[in-house]
Amino acid sequence: MREKRLRASFRDPAGYVFERDGRIFRQVLPAGTADHELFVRSGLAEQVLKDNTVIPFHEISRNKDGITLELEKLPFISYPYEWSFSQLRDAALLTLQLMRQALKHGMVLKDASAFNVAFRSGRPVFLDHTSFMVYRENEPWRAYRQFVMHFLAPLLLMKKVDLRCLALFKNDLGGIPLDLASHLLPRRTWLNPGILIHIHLHAKMDQCYSSDGKAHRNPVMSRKQLENMILSLEDFTGGLKISGQKTQWADYYGNNSYEASSLKFKNEQVESFCREISPAVTLDLGANNGFFSETAARYSRQVIAADIDPQAVEQLYRLNREKISHLQPLLLDLNNPSPDLGVFNEERQSFFTRGRGDLVLGLALIHHLRITGNWTIEQIVRLFARTAPYALVEFVPLDDIQVKRLIRGRETLFEDWTLEAVMNGFRQEYSRLETVTIPGCTRTLIKLYKN
Template sequence: MKNLLSLENIDFEPSSYVDNQGFVFYYDDKVLRCIYSDAKTLFQGLLKENILEDWSQRFNLVPTRSSQYRIAGKEDCLIVEHDRIWPTSYCTEWCPSMLYDAAHLTINFALELADHELILQDAYPWNILFCGSEPVFIDLTSIAPVDPVLLWPAHEQFEAFFIRPIILSELGKGKVARAMLRDYINGISLEEYYKFLGPIHRLRHPGLILSVLINKRLQRSAVLKDRLRKMSEKIIRTVPTDVRKRFLKKLSRRLNIFKKTKSADAWTRYYKNIDKKFDKAVKRETVSNIIRRIKPETLLDIGCNTGIFSIEAAQCGAKVVSIDTSESCVEELYCTASQKKLHITPLIADIVNPTPAYGFLGRQFPGLLDRIGCEMVLFLGMMHHAHVTGRQSIMRISELLNIVTQKYLLFEYIDIKDANMPHLPQRRKIEYSIETIKKALEKYFENIEDYPSDRQTRRLLLCTK
């Protein structure tokens, strides 16, 4: 049978191994999900009654449809097909507002499920991808029948992966929060969270210290934990739907306390502070004309700042991934893209020190460079940062750009005599010219066109494979 697949011929999603209701796999460039027979009836009903379609429209559940594929040895399972959401990004690369919107999507969807006597088994930010600036819930089989004696089994996970990192970010510790979210099993524990809170926040929330002390006592005493478990078993009651919904609404109100704040830094003011003697219009017009001529389907903006060129590309129809090390810049671009409904996914990342692959066997979650390849790449105002500050040779930079560029690269050459060069920490002698730069790029790109930029010490090089 043409639609009968063997387990040997499908590509398993490496992060889909815990789910007790199925697994995700890839075949023939399709995203497919095998749903085990025990859960089959539930999801067949949701499909037949068009409930999944309704949730896709109202709660950004990944669009899902029935598939004709079957797996040999698992013929009693249900196979469904999902839309592919691009790009793949992780919470360790999101700005605070992205995590905030993902948290709201999770809670709002959980509230909807409660009306159907269903619940989310987990509250995991890896269950969400951003399609442009829209969060999409992708883990279909996180949906399960409620356990009648539990309010929400994923509550602590929601605290560890959403509430605590959002609070830390609001306190100006977003970098700390993102680093701690690399612990994809535990997230940010209560004790770790408390250590990073300032004294003022601790004074405003005196109940926190009591929670920390109780939690420490429980962790150290297996006897006490066992005693509490036995006591809870004696007083277990069925949780009514309205009680569960009130609990979820309370979590939603906690989220609403936080505000999406734009905290400016030196980089958010970069374009405004460019010396007026430079002709910014020349660079902007040149870049705009090149983008409009090429009309790329996908575009990667490296060192995007607040996204002037990302916005230009998105308005020309490109699906854009924008990366920058400045949380403030990425935050501002995300808010702009959300307000204007632009297909831009901005991420906090360093191109010379990109997010590595991590998780089980070091490959459960692919590294950044494997996820952001685009038809066209912008590398504007970045050469000196990568070469001087990042201490990477021109050949290594060219190799890096080759990895993420599918066809076109717009590279801004910055001369050694550029006015910004003295501001960089030069720990070694720097020697290069536009000829040596072109020679390095020619190893990977067949054709290079030369255009003016906003000043005499800079040139725009359009490189084509």
């Protein structure tokens, strides 16, 4: 099969990533071979592979065109604008840790892009082997500005302004501009030494340098100064935390109309269906705190647990780190899912391009799509049909107390919201449907089979 170069891999003259026969490779070009050989010879590669902080690779060939490496293929790649606060912070700390380790081996990271990091078994892992380059005496860290734009700026905006500020990353894949971050942060942050230095004064210097039209000499920074700078950044970044306040979705199962027996029955049905299907990949859309994701994980090789609430995704990431290594948390608004982005809209794939599986769960979800999002039944059917051949969906009728709250004053707008209408919609895409009534309430589970 002909090799297919990844659309996002074009900026680095030292190499690029390509796919062939479903396998992932990195081509190290002649411009990057000396740095790669130092990466291996210095012992840095051995150390980071032992630490599981860099994606595993092995050399398969070398010639005049460079060195070809085969990389471990990750089952799912999420992007920084789909992460929780703690995921972004952990990715930042990994980047700084690798920079510190690189210095000990006579190297540095020339890039500090958040897109160089993915998540594997509940931990961040670095993807870009050609980011390691030889350290040059008295040179500052070239990637410092990129680190601030990709990590510190969004983290500080999420902490000091609103967790939803992470969405700004979608508008600029190069990171959040420093002048914008400085403008959005509260005035009181000028009194915080770390924020003052890394954001506010940094933004002012950027503006001065870009407007005076003069050429400026690169600053001189000794190795010791550089090491201290990285340690200081690690301390500052590691100290960033958010409060674990309860929200509607993060605390959904502690604040809903379910009786304990109804919730137990529903979980048993999820377990039974997952056991029957035995999916490789399960998607849990509207996963809340991961209650049903955890059940699905016992029968799936991977679970993608998505929710619109940043605090819920925080809980999912905690579940991922502490308990279920094959769960992938994802910040996702189905009304505005991650689109194709970047040059020619080809660098970063949309959620629906990446988010395919064998089974999709839509529990206590579709009534929100219909009533809050004003989706049509046809669109709801399309969501599940394009995502997986099997689905488990929960229908919540108009007389449910939660639905009554949603439609108050708009009752006549949703007269089409009946179990019969929803079933008829799903019959257009699925060959077999089974229903189970949840005891203790008027809700119904619908099992959907394409085959």
